[in-house]
Amino acid sequence: MRALVLNAGYEPLSVVTSRRAAVLVMRGKASVLAEDGNPIVSPSALIPRPAVILLHQYVRVVRRRPSAPSRRGILRRDQRQCGYCGKQAATVDHVIPKSRGGDSSWGNLVACCGPCNVRKGDKTLEQLGWKLLITPKAPPHHMWLPAELDAPCDAWMPFLGQSTGQQVTSAAAA
Ligand SMILES: [Zn+2]
Known part of the structure; x- marks a missing residue:
């Protein structure tokens, strides 16, 4: 099971195992924004399984420019x-x-x-006499992330559309 990690500015940062995400939440480094229905069973408790977490501290990201498109x-x-x-x-x-x-x-x-x-x-x-249905341009930030985002979980979808370069900039400046 995988969890989407959002940076403190709400842009998608990475994908980790839901167990790793639960550890980040338990250490107070992140909050759960969406849960998966099946809890994680630990020896002492049932822990809600995070599907999307938000980091409390902004992680500065070295922006990877999209090089030659594949x-x-x-x-x-x-x-x-x-x-x-x-x-x-x-x-x-x-x-x-x-x-x-x-x-x-x-x-x-x-x-x-x-x-x-x-x-x-x-x-x-x-x-x-054809027209393009889209205006082709370099993809937004989250599309340069790992291939996991090729097959996003349903729970991630509301958090994937909001990612723009501008948001990254404003969050970094805040
Ligand atoms: Zn066609």
Whole structure:
């Protein structure tokens, strides 16, 4: 069982075992924001199993800039939805084709379904009369975290959407 750890500024920081999260709570270093239904059984007590904890002290994070985006990173950012038609996507497409000088940056890559990828080929959006459903850009902070966040628990979802770089900055300044 895993627990999501939120920094004191409420942005997702890491994922730990729920046992480790319970230890942090018992030591007074964190509070429980959401619990899992199944308590941890210890020799002396039943301890609520944390699903999400909030650290009391702000941990300064060395920001990892997203480097060259990977196929997996793009699919994850776009939630596997085609940037052109919104259907399930398994491939990645250069919005401005490489052959026309398009780069492999976060801003020029989108998740793309097979049929759209074939139809698009080396053409530009203008040529096809297509519009992007999203504005491709580097993903927010929490998406650079470990792969555990690829398969988040339901209990984590309310806490994953609020993470922005701005929040990190304001929390760090506070
Ligand atoms: Zn498509």
